[in-house]
Amino acid sequence: MIELWDALTDPDLPFLRYALITGLLASISFGIIGTFVVVRRITYIAGAISHCVLAGIGGGLYLQNVVGIPWITPVRGAVLVALLAALLLAQVSKNGGQREDSIIGALWAGGMSIGFLFIAVTPGYFDPMSYLFGNILLISKNDIYFVIILDCAILAVVGIFYNKLVALCFDEEYTQLRGVHTRWLYLLLLCLTALTIVLLVRIVGIIMVIALLTLPAAIAGTMASGIRQLMFIATLLSGLFIVSGLGVSFSLDLPSGPVIILIATNCYLLSLGFGKKWRKKTERNNSLC
Amino acid sequence: MKDVAIRIRDLNYSYDDIPVLTNVHLDVFPGDSAIIIGPNGGGKTTLIKLILGLEHPDKGEIRVYGNEPEQERIRIGYVPQYARYDPKFPISVLDVVCMGRLGNSLSGRYTGHDKEIAQESLAAVNLAALSQRPFSALSGGQRQRVLIARALAAEGDILILDEPTASLDQQSEEQLFTMLAELNKNMIILMVTHEIGVSPSLFQRVICVNNQVHIHPTSELTGELLRDMYGSDLRMIRHDHRCCPGGHEHD
Numbered sequence: 001m002i003e004l005w006d007a008l009t010d011p012d013l014p015f016l017r018y019a020l021i022t023g024l025l026a027s028i029s030f031g032i033i034g035t036f037v038v039v040r041r042i043t044y045i046a047g048a049i050s051h052c053v054l055a056g057i058g059g060g061l062y063l064q065n066v067v068g069i070p071w072i073t074p075v076r077g078a079v080l081v082a083l084l085a086a087l088l089l090a091q092v093s094k095n096g097g098q099r100e101d102s103i104i105g106a107l108w109a110g111g112m113s114i115g116f117l118f119i120a121v122t123p124g125y126f127d128p129m130s131y132l133f134g135n136i137l138l139i140s141k142n143d144i145y146f147v148i149i150l151d152c153a154i155l156a157v158v159g160i161f162y163n164k165l166v167a168l169c170f171d172e173e174y175t176q177l178r179g180v181h182t183r184w185l186y187l188l189l190l191c192l193t194a195l196t197i198v199l200l201v202r203i204v205g206i207i208m209v210i211a212l213l214t215l216p217a218a219i220a221g222t223m224a225s226g227i228r229q230l231m232f233i234a235t236l237l238s239g240l241f242i243v244s245g246l247g248v249s250f251s252l253d254l255p256s257g258p259v260i261i262l263i264a265t266n267c268y269l270l271s272l273g274f275g276k277k278w279r280k281k282t283e284r285n286n287s288l289c
Numbered sequence: 290m291k292d293v294a295i296r297i298r299d300l301n302y303s304y305d306d307i308p309v310l311t312n313v314h315l316d317v318f319p320g321d322s323a324i325i326i327g328p329n330g331g332g333k334t335t336l337i338k339l340i341l342g343l344e345h346p347d348k349g350e351i352r353v354y355g356n357e358p359e360q361e362r363i364r365i366g367y368v369p370q371y372a373r374y375d376p377k378f379p380i381s382v383l384d385v386v387c388m389g390r391l392g393n394s395l396s397g398r399y400t401g402h403d404k405e406i407a408q409e410s411l412a413a414v415n416l417a418a419l420s421q422r423p424f425s426a427l428s429g430g431q432r433q434r435v436l437i438a439r440a441l442a443a444e445g446d447i448l449i450l451d452e453p454t455a456s457l458d459q460q461s462e463e464q465l466f467t468m469l470a471e472l473n474k475n476m477i478i479l480m481v482t483h484e485i486g487v488s489p490s491l492f493q494r495v496i497c498v499n500n501q502v503h504i505h506p507t508s509e510l511t512g513e514l515l516r517d518m519y520g521s522d523l524r525m526i527r528h529d530h531r532c533c534p535g536g537h538e539h540d
Contacts, residue, residue: 039378164397167388170378171369177341178443179363179392224379225423 004247016250018144019136019203023242025147026199029154031235033196034217035227036189040169043214045190048107049085050197050209054115056081057131062118078201082194085111090187134205134257136246143202150195157192165189166227203242204257212238215264219271241267294319294447294477295340300349302335309335313349313502319446322469322478322491327498333481336498337449341365363392366440366476368450371432376425382435383420386411389442410438413468429456437465447477454484466491
């Protein structure tokens with residue numbers, strides 16, 4: 001613990017500080033967006049977007065290094081591709097949705113393939129592992145700005161349209177009948193999800209995005225009685241998982257992404273057991289009154 | 290014909306080239322109350338979705354208060370079947386009912402007035418005491434009543450209910466019909482139902498939907514008519530009288 005504190009305050013090791021600050025700030029986005037992903041049941045849409053992100057990263061590397069367009073960085077490529085994937089998936093769900101899962105599968109695998117091919121034809125060595133499983137060494141000061149902007153955007157949109165977003169997740173058809181433009185609202189939600197996913201990829205990597213996005217909200221779901229409460233608990237939990245994961249990975253010298261996810265997964269499994277007990281207790285209390 | 294609330298002319302609708310509704314004419318007037326009956330796949334739900342503007346006709350015209358359904362749908366309170374809801378969704382009863390007030394502002398924020406209306410609507414379905422309970426903790430019948438309250442909170446001119454009696458017990462069903470009769474003084478009521486013997490005293494008309502649409506006054510609802518529509522002999526179950534030692538009361 002003391003070692004960790006020393007490392008955090010060591011001016012020569014800024015990456016650990018950046019990772020911790022980014023992780024804590026990002027918990028707000030993760031908690032809020034994760035809640036919507038869980039209650040709207042779009043985990044697999046989030047999964048498809050996250051795997052598409054590799055196409056953006058690979059494309060960014062290629063365009064930057066081979067074609068020579070300096071302003072297309074891997075992160076910008078990732079943002080662009082994630083938003084495009086969100087646009088496409090929103091369109092698919094509008095048109096009946098029968099083949100939605102096939103399209104999710106195609107985007108999922110197709111996005112990864114494009115990304116790997118771009119990385120393969122880009123000269124120099126880029127380790128795809130760090131994108132797939134996350135690497136806190138990749139987190140820079142710029143990521144902190146990105147997180148702050150995203151947090152503000154998400155808090156603003158959710159603050160203003162909270163009731164409409166909740167209604168959209170609960171009953172889209174009825175929400176539409178109340179005169180709400182549900183298609184635009186859903187697209188907005190998916191775009192915010194896409195941006196959150198890009199941020200998550202920086203922290204835990206493409207493959208484990210779904211876990212850190214949905215597990216805190218899923219655990220919170222076993223005890224929360226309202227969406228606001230769910231968001232709050234999910235935010236706290238995701239902060240807790242990131243901080244403890246970073247601490248453990250640093251002290252044991254293990255990769256941080258998998259450690260964070262393993263802590264989250266274990267807590268989720270525990271919550272399934274406790275959640276049941278807790279629910280029974282509250283139901284008993286409810287039936288008494 | 291300025292007074293017509295819902296006006297359907299020469300409407301055709303098909304799903305994947307299979308005609309669901311053919312040549313439909315229908316007028317619904319202020320003060321109307323009608324049950325919509327017909328076999329599964331006959332087009333009852335489609336008819337409702339067309340009126341709500343969720344589906345669009347292949348041919349023909351549909352007008353709600355003289356406009357496109359999308360423009361007037363805010364005036365329609367709608368009670369969908371409750372079975373579609375995620376039982377784990379963490380939301381309170383009052384928040385579900387408040388959704389009926391969503392369309393009133395750009396951001397969708399609920400004012401104190403909105404919450405009052407929602408609370409009154411809950412009182413109308415006898416659930417005022419449960420407003421802070423989680424929606425998921427209610428029984429099927431109670432959830433159904435919450436959805437009815439949500440439709441009432443919209444304060445529309447038309448109330449459309451899709452099989453609201455499916456999960457109600459006898460007592461709740463009677464309460465519902467009493468309430469609908471009261472609401473019918475100010476609203477048009479259209480109710481899809483499977484149960485053909487429903488309280489005929491309340492509903493003035495029967496809209497029979499089986500690819501085509503026929504309208505009858507409730508008094509014409511006979512076994513023969515039903516046999517024609519459903520295509521086989523069926524037993525009518527009457528809900529408006531009790532099997533008690535005193536015997537049956539027929540009207």
